[in-house]
Amino acid sequence: MSINIKNLTLGGCCAIALSLGFTIDAQADGPYGFGSAASAADIAKIDIDVMPDGRGAPSGSGTYAQGKKVYADKCSACHGADMAKPVKGTGAAPLRGGRGTLTSGKPKKTVESYWPYATTLFDYTKRAMPFNEPGSMNNNDIYAVVAYILAEGGIINKKTTMNAKALAKVKMPNRNGFISDPRPDIFNYN
């Protein structure tokens, strides 16, 4: 523990040192002033995340029809034409199907069956997809392909135009499927 000596009289300082055993350190204990202020423009370049309530979702929009093209161009080579069966050897995850399987003993986790928020689909696609060229799709492309994937999964209407507002409104089937970690859950204390 150190105390900023500038704020203390010499007497007060010694009294604390004697009564509580503190080491008085005359050196500054921060803030140190290192680093430079980040401008809004600097932050905007890297602040790409989208939160479940839609915060961070950029402007732009896309439709099912546009998304179908984007999907064929950027996604289907790995995720497969029908989204349910990824192409072997690519490591891609199935995006569609599996609803109702989480209690079956043979759960099939997909965007449709498992992901709790549509914003996560936008966020992840924007930051990491397509695998061979991450960051190469613009916001309109991503909104469009999100619309296509969600509509193919029967979660939204094919006529829905996807944008920042619509994205936050999507109710994913497994929205309430997650609970807090209660561990420790095993009690062999002795």
Add this chain to the structure above:
Amino acid sequence: MGKKTNLHGYDAKTRRMMEGMAEAENNALAARAEAEEECECKEGMFPSMDRRGFLAAAGAVGAAGAATLATRGAAAAPPGAMDYPIQKDPTSEQGRLTNADGGYGSRSQFESEVRWRFPTATKESSWTMTPLDKSEGIITPSGLHFERHHGGIPNIDPAKHTMTIHGMVGTAKTFTMADIKRFPSISRQFFIECSGNGLTEWKKPYLKTVQGTHGLTSTTEWTGVPLSTLLREVGVKDGAGWILAEGGDAALMTRSVPLDKCWSDALVGYAQNGEALRPEQGYPLRLLLPGWEGNTHIKWLRRIEVSDKPFMSREETSKYTDLLNGGKARQFSFTMEAKSVITFPSGEMKLPGAGFYEITGLAWSGRGKVKRVEVSTDGGATWANAELQGPVQSICHTRFRFPWKWDGKPAILQSRCQDETGYVQPTIKHLVDARGLDGHAKFGSIYHLNAIQSWGVDSDGSVKNVHKY
């Protein structure tokens, strides 16, 4: 074991994953067996790959490995070693010249243990396991620390790397590496464990070696700036509760972390075992959250955003969640609970005969210090305390040792640890009773397996991965 294990009942993806993992382990074991064949030390209880064994292993891994070897030539030393002439009698002639290694030392060319890669579909999104069977003491050499990457290993120029803290802060700031290194630093030894460590072992013994069953944990001395120092530098606004940490790799890996952890013991680390982080460990800058699952220790850290709520990234919703019986999934299961494993003797070793052996292994807990480790040599019927190597550190691999006189009869070796909170390492049955086995088809919950490990010793001295509880 891969061939013999009945994979019926697993879904196709699980089967592929398990078969692939077994194949990688088999490649390593085949190479080791070949090395033993040409070695005089056949009965050796410490089998090690020699150079030929290494070549076989690397060749078996695939075309990429073979290509690398071709460029290095047939006489290449194992990874991390240099090939020097072998002297007939080192006492009769001068050794090699001082500093001939260019000023950075390497291990002996006779040492060849390596991480092996889990054969995922891509080599960009994959992981490697630490060879715990050869581990000594508590520290993992930097070059053997396990890895998990989601978009390959970025090659980052530290002079150009920055880390920005923004969001619900007083003053958003960008720090260069030079800025970061001017802050007061601390060094601390602690383990990092992937929460997927042991993922193949829920239902039946699957992988053969301790590298396969437990190789996703490693201990390092990490150096960096407490995150609390940086948070005070920018000022955190009232109402903030979480941060998002983001890496600068092709995956832009992100995890949400409760602010409380950031104020307590989180580190923004730039050094590992006394030197800069290795690139595969996050060079030049990595978030470190002692005791929390490995995925949260965001590598290549470029951004921290302070917010009121978690961000619900893909890695904390779709992945790293534990699906339970009944269909609900546990989320934000950060802490790695108390766990231990015997590293010697362990799977695929062979004891040369009855007599004295020092059983040794590692214990650790994300909740604090290891208080006690017990060892059983009769499959859990009786237990006795092992000796702990001091000093025992919080959230750190703790080496334990236990003298054992083997009578040459079949035995089952187990270790069980207790941490300072009183928590006792459970059996697999305890975990399955509490959580079910439905996480990934019938394969299990995948994440957070911290059960007691059993090694069966046959009367011929061979050691195998078994389930006994």
